[in-house]
Amino acid sequence: MYATIVVGTDGSPTASEAVTRAAELAVQSGAKLVIVSAYRPVDRARLEAERASAPADIAYVINPEEDVAAHLEAATELANAAGVAEVRTLPVDAAPAEALLDAAEQVGADLIVVGSQGMAGAKRFLLGSVPNRISHHAPCDVLIVKTDHVLTR
Secondary structure (H helix, E strand, O other): OOOEEEEEOOOOHHHHHHHHHHHHHHHHHOOEEEEEEEEOOOOHHHHHHHHHHOOOOOHHHOOOOHHHHHHHHHHHHHHHHHOOOOEEEEEEEOOHHHHHHHHHHHHOOOEEEEEOOOOOOOHHHHOOOHHHHHHHHOOOEEEEEOOHHHHOO
């Protein structure tokens, strides 16, 4: 059915719901799962301040992608717990929708999985939303996972 599935995460509970659904589909179809997290590099002044105050043996982990690494690690743990055989992570310096679209093209994805958060109300017409943009520009199938219930838990 699907050979390569792309899913995005920002570390939120709704993103975790989308990752869980993508992992389930990957297991069912034997697909490779590519977990994408969009980021903007951490400000250089903040990095220098954090490195200066960190012990020397861990200062090397303070880098422009430091925040995204934790999101990708947590999502990988979810995928591994679900039994996904092949997981790849991809931090992308871009806005979320563009990161997912670019990653899908780069890896030849058959499916992009994204949560529905942000698709409600008038804002989606004025500002656009990640799932809305992806559904209109994806090079492959798109699954929008209803994640509104996660916000009310």
